[in-house]
Amino acid sequence: MSKTEVVVYSNGELLAAAVAARLVTRLVDVQAAKGWASLVLTGGGTGIAVLRELRDSRARDAVDWSKLDIYWGDERFVPRDSDERNEKQAREALLDHVPLDPARVHALEASDGKFGDDVDGAAAAYAEVLARNARPEDHFDVPTFDITLLGLGGEGHTASVFPESPAVYETERTVVAVRNCPKPPPTRISLTLPALRRSQEIWLMTAGAEKADAVALALAGAGEIQIPVAGARGQRRTLWLLDRTAAGKLTKVYRPPLS
Numbered sequence: 044m045s046k047t048e049v050v051v052y053s054n055g056e057l058l059a060a061a062v063a064a065r066l067v068t069r070l071v072d073v074q075a076a077k078g079w080a081s082l083v084l085t086g087g088g089t090g091i092a093v094l095r096e097l098r099d100s101r102a103r104d105a106v107d108w109s110k111l112d113i114y115w116g117d118e119r120f121v122p123r124d125s126d127e128r129n130e131k132q133a134r135e136a137l138l139d140h141v142p143l144d145p146a147r148v149h150a151l152e153a154s155d156g157k158f159g160d161d162v163d164g165a166a167a168a169y170a171e172v173l174a175r176n177a178r179p180e181d182h183f184d185v186p187t188f189d190i191t192l193l194g195l196g197g198e199g200h201t202a203s204v205f206p207e208s209p210a211v212y213e214t215e216r217t218v219v220a221v222r223n224c225p226k227p228p229p230t231r232i233s234l235t236l237p238a239l240r241r242s243q244e245i246w247l248m249t250a251g252a253e254k255a256d257a258v259a260l261a262l263a264g265a266g267e268i269q270i271p272v273a274g275a276r277g278q279r280r281t282l283w284l285l286d287r288t289a290a291g292k293l294t295k296v297y298r299p300p301l302s
């Protein structure tokens with residue numbers, strides 16, 4: 044049975060610091076239980092701020108980084124050294140500062156990589172990466188991720204699954220090419236909602252009043268075609284981590300900010 048929980052923090056900075064602390068605790072617990080863990084990263088303001096907080100936290104040394112599998116929920120299809128690339132931002136914020144096993148870091152292809160500008164080829168290649176890393180007990184072409192971090196847009200997108208777009212109707216493929224995105228850059232690669240839902244836990248993290256409508260609609264039960272983030276649910280747990288302004292249109296009162 045999957046649980047949905049909402050935690051509200053007083054501002055975006057506190058949100059990022061608190062999510063980083065929570066992540067250390069959860070990764071340590073998962074590694075203690077099974078020896079390794081898997082984490083799906085997101086791009087976006089809050090997602091990268093969380094990684095920076097983690098880099099600057101002493102507690103990060105409690106995680107066994109060499110036993111952590113890293114994936115991405117989506118990637119902007121730009122050259123490898125573009126500042127817009129989610130992987131580049133994540134490396135600068137955290138990944139280059141911790142002793143990860145490079146073989147366990149599964150980045151998506153860039154537009155100047157081996158598929159060139161063939162975004163469909165690059166998406167299919169990532170689907171193969173996921174399938175190769177799935178274990179028989181996962182019963183799916185995607186690993187059962189321990190934690191998936193996701194952001195969301197004011198119009199309700201998550202990863203690079205945008206409202207009413209072909210990606211949100213996808214039920215077969217686990218990874219798709221995304222074109223003509225309303226948010227730049229226009230070409231991306233994204234895990235689909237069925238693939239994201241293979242995660243044990245999904246943590247939806249966002250800050251800012253411009254996200255309040257999407258948050259309220261998703262939590263009120265909106266459909267995923269119009270509000271894709273409503274379809275991002277973990278197998279065990281879906282955790283909404285919000286700042287006060289992003290939670291501003293929720294009608295129910297959730298755990299109050301501590302300060």
Ligand SMILES: O=C1O[C@H](COP(=O)(O)O)[C@@H](O)[C@H](O)[C@H]1O
Nearest residue numbers: 085086087088089194195196202
């Ligand atoms: O472009 C993207 O945006 C979303 C949300 O970003 P935010 O800056 O509004 O928090 C992010 O979830 C996604 O990974 C990224 O590619």
